[in-house]
Amino acid sequence: MPVAPILQFDPDVARRHLRRADPVLAGVMRRSGAFRLRPRVTQSIFGALVESIVYQQLSGKAAATILERTRRLFLPKRFPAPADILATPDDRLRAAGLSRAKTAALKDLAQHTLGGTVPTLARARRMTDEELIERLTTVRGVGVWTVEMLLMFRLGRPDVLPIGDLGVRKGFSLAYGLDRMPTPKELAAHAECWRPYRSVGSWYMWRAIELHAGPTGGRG
DSSP, X not given: OOBOOOOSSOHHHHHHHHHHHOHHXXXXXXXXXXXXOOOOOBSOHHXXXXXXXXXXXXXXXXXXXXXXXXXXXXXXXSSOOHHHXXXXXXXXXXXXXXXXXXXXXXXXXXHHHHTTSSOOHHHHTTSOHHHXXXXXXXXXXXXXXXXXXXXXXXXOOSOOOOTTOHHHHHXXXXXXXXXXXXXHHHHHHHGGGGTTOHHHXXXXXXXXXXXXXXXXXXXX
C-alpha cells in the first residue's frame, strides 16, 4: 500500500531559521506565504523512478498519457512490478509510446531493483541523501537531479539543494537582483547559510519566479 506522505522536518522551524539566516530569502518568504510543499504519495522507489523516467523531456500531458498506456499493459495489476517490465518485449513497451532510450532505462531500472541496488521505500527512508544519490544514479536514465526531486517531493527531505536546476538558479538571480544566473558553485556557496533546510530555500527560489512573472505553475 502507498505510504502517506510526510515531511521529514517541521516547516515552521525551517522558516524561522531561514528568516534569521538570510534577509533576502526572508523577503521572498514573506511575499510568497506559507511553505506548501507536501510530498506525493509514493508506493515504491521503483514506481517513483518509472514515472520520472517516463516524464523526462515531455510535457506533463503527453507523459501522463504514455504512463497510463504503459500501466494498462499490465492490467489487472495497478502497477507493474520489476519482473513484469523485464518480461515484456521491448516492442510492446514502445507501442505504448516509450522511446527506445526510455524502454532501455526502464529495463535497467527493473534489473537494478531486483538486484537490490534500488531500495525498498522502507529502506530508502533509512538511507542518507548521499547514499541514495550514489545508488540510484547507477541506473540508466537516472541522474542526480532526478534523485534530488525524489528526495524533495517523494521523501520530504529537508536539506536538498538542486544546484543544477535552472528554475532554482533563475529564481535566485531574480530574488537577489543579479544580472545573470549564479553558477552552481556560487549557488551552493550562498546556500550554506540555509542549512539544514536547503530544500525549503530551493522551494522559495521557484516561488521567486512566480513573484516576478505572476503565477505560472512551478514545482510543489
